Amino acid sequence: xxxxxxxxxxxxxxxxxxxxxxxxxxxxxxxxxxxxxxxxxxxxxxxxxxxxxxxxxxxxxxxxxxxxxxxxxxxxxxxxxxxxxxxxxxxxxxxxxxxxxxxxxxxxxxxxxxxxxxxxxxxxxxxxxxxxxxxxxxxxxxxxxxxxxxxxxxxxxxxxxxxxxxxxxxxxxxxxxxxxxxxxxxxxxxxxxxxxxxxxxxxxxxxxxxxxxxxxxxxx
Amino acid sequence: xxxxxxxxxxxxxxxxxxxxxxxxxxxxxxxxxxxxxxxxxxxxxxxxxxxxxxxxxxxxxxxxxxxxxxxxxxxxxxxxxxxxxxxxxxxxxx
Numbered sequence: 001x002x003x004x005x006x007x008x009x010x011x012x013x014x015x016x017x018x019x020x021x022x023x024x025x026x027x028x029x030x031x032x033x034x035x036x037x038x039x040x041x042x043x044x045x046x047x048x049x050x051x052x053x054x055x056x057x058x059x060x061x062x063x064x065x066x067x068x069x070x071x072x073x074x075x076x077x078x079x080x081x082x083x084x085x086x087x088x089x090x091x092x093x094x095x096x097x098x099x100x101x102x103x104x105x106x107x108x109x110x111x112x113x114x115x116x117x118x119x120x121x122x123x124x125x126x127x128x129x130x131x132x133x134x135x136x137x138x139x140x141x142x143x144x145x146x147x148x149x150x151x152x153x154x155x156x157x158x159x160x161x162x163x164x165x166x167x168x169x170x171x172x173x174x175x176x177x178x179x180x181x182x183x184x185x186x187x188x189x190x191x192x193x194x195x196x197x198x199x200x201x202x203x204x205x206x207x208x209x210x211x212x213x214x215x216x217x218x219x220x
Numbered sequence: 221x222x223x224x225x226x227x228x229x230x231x232x233x234x235x236x237x238x239x240x241x242x243x244x245x246x247x248x249x250x251x252x253x254x255x256x257x258x259x260x261x262x263x264x265x266x267x268x269x270x271x272x273x274x275x276x277x278x279x280x281x282x283x284x285x286x287x288x289x290x291x292x293x294x295x296x297x298x299x300x301x302x303x304x305x306x307x308x309x310x311x312x313x314x
Binding site: 020031059112127128131133134135150151174179201205 | 228229233234235236238239241242243246248264266267269270273274276277278280281282284293294296297298300301302304305308309
């Protein structure tokens with residue numbers, strides 16, 4: 001943590017002095033993240049525009065930046081705000097806040113009819129009525145590039161998510177940010193972040209499950 | 221060996237396990253709840269399957285291949301920096 005702060009500080013100082021190397025370090029670290037973040041809201045070309053606006057804002061505000069928050073969160077938060085603004089202007093997405101309001105409704109992760117509604121044969125209610133089936137054995141995803149089909153299933157499932165869920169799962173599970181960073185970037189509480197992540201992960205798992213079960217049925 | 225049915229009352233239900241899985245993976249369950257979660261997993265193979273599938277889903281998402289960035293985009297960003305720096309140097313000498 002302290003190392004992170006020191007590292008941030010030296011980059012900030014260097015950048016304030018107009019050091020291009022410091023800027024390149026930041027670009028290398030965060031530019032692809034900024035772009036992918038922007039693409040959650042706008043198309044490919046507009047994402048480039050968001051990235052430019054983001055870096056311009058970083059440069060223009062670096063003198064005022066107080067390194068209380070990590071530099072990374074600060075940059076990504078700028079990017080999210082720029083992307084949201086552009087998306088709203090282009091009317092591509094509905095305002096985040098209005099979706100957020102809808103999203104607090106209760107929503108069960110797995111269809112309730114997968115569970116026993118009442119005790120049956122000594123098994124209490126709430127236990128599996130239709131238990132999940134194992135997925136086919138696969139190579140560990142760490143060793144192998146995921147199959148194109150599986151990638152498509154995952155990407156489609158994520159695209160179908162409502163906006164706040166999509167933001168959280170992309171930042172957490174695809175970009176690998178921490179819960180703390182995601183909360184800082186999206187300005188949400190830890191609990192809300194976790195609820196959104198939970199629903200999003202559940203839906204992606206369900207999509208994969210459907211795909212794997214169909215595959216198995218076809219093999220028979 | 222007696223084959224008495226397990227007493228499942230007072231245990232977490234599968235439905236509860238499914239709802240708590242993210243909090244479990246985030247290591248945010250209070251100790252007592254964590255214990256109840258694992259006690260359920262110990263006797264419930266379908267929930268073990270489910271929890272493992274969620275973990276696998278997360279690993280798969282982490283393994284998605286990222287799109288390549290265009291070199292052109294980076295050049296624009298470097299120009300942007302140089303313009304900014306020039307403007308700064310100019311205003312310093314004013």
